[in-house]
Amino acid sequence: MNKTLKPAAGRPREFDEAKALQDIRGVFWTKGYEGTSLSDLVEATGVRRASLYKAFGNKKQMYLRALELYEREAIDDVCRALLDPGDPLQKLDWFLSLPGQARWHDHDDRGCFLCNATADQAAFDDDIKRRVREGQAKLAHALEQTLTDISTTPAAIEPAAQASLLIGVYTGLRILARSGAALDMLDQIRRETLRGIDAARPTA
């Protein structure tokens, strides 16, 4: 929007910061925080080391920005799909099938960056902890909305608790998928989770 506006002082940036951030996200996503070196990021972006530091600060902030971008794009896409019209149970089934789909299609499954971050660095850094929490909250909100749509008698089910369950199962599925679990196992987990949710709804 304001790309041309506000030219600011000094020499203009020669690289596309947004594009660089996408590349950075890709590296952190596949290799994790500790597994990613600055040299990796320099190679992936084509941007010199000092320029990256000038633009982003330090490694941790690059990671945070990359995770933020992932949440704004990938997570929001999932939320939108969950809020789209359609059969709620079918949408939840789709949501829980994402880990297995990724493991099935991709040669090497890099999982969900949000889940990776949860397992990777959230335990060690409060800033990452907060960002992960925020992404989960967005997801939980969309799931809760979808769950509410299952029944018009909301007293019978507890959408908030079931949304938490879905976050938990989804996280577990992503971690298991990336660690090479059998597709059968992932399918079983998805089916049993949906069975439990279906069983909890009021018998109309």
Next chain:
Amino acid sequence: MNKTLKPAAGRPREFDEAKALQDIRGVFWTKGYEGTSLSDLVEATGVRRASLYKAFGNKKQMYLRALELYEREAIDDVCRALLDPGDPLQKLDWFLSLPGQARWHDHDDRGCFLCNATADQAAFDDDIKRRVREGQAKLAHALEQTLTDISTTPAAIEPAAQASLLIGVYTGLRILARSGAALDMLDQIRRETLRGIDAARPTA
């Protein structure tokens, strides 16, 4: 057993290899694979660097041995508890309450080493992948046994699929707990999981 037997040739080892492995496990457990340096292990064990290499080979093998020890002790303990006599549903409730318990009691929760390994290095290394799979299989077997005890009409429930579900939920819970998720959320996940399993059993 054969501590005194087979003295072998050469200078005897001055440190207790089993004790050193326990210390190594502790460091990997809390700091992860990449987060652990050889200096950390030297400091934790009190054993010189070259002696560690002599005894264990390299860093990855130290990790594998530590994970193996964890599975042989902690995981087996859990399996035994699940197979002990008692109300099956209550035992499953206990199992799913472990992550929340750890988060509640320990100042900083280092989680379940098996789950940490699943999320940490299993995606990148086939050997670790195999070891993780083995630990999960042991757990799954005990869970399946417990689930079978819930009902005497096994056709109505699918213990194998529900065991997979429990592994998935447990993994998710451990990752979420360590990443600082609210205790409420962990409780909700546990409750909803058990509700689903309870709902699936045949109405006697």
Next chain:
DNA sequence: GGAGTAACGTACCGATTGGTCAACAATACA
């Protein structure tokens, strides 16, 4: 008491880590 063997202790290795510095280049504004 050798001879053989294996662990110990230390110093060391090249490579890589995240991060910085100062010279230089490109822009806006006066």
Next chain:
DNA sequence: TGTATTGTTGACCAATCGGTACGTTACTCC
């Protein structure tokens, strides 16, 4: 045409990384 400001560049940093070479020491067996 300065001057201020900011990005680019490439060399450079101390620290640390996983791993090793080698001389010494402690043990068993002959």
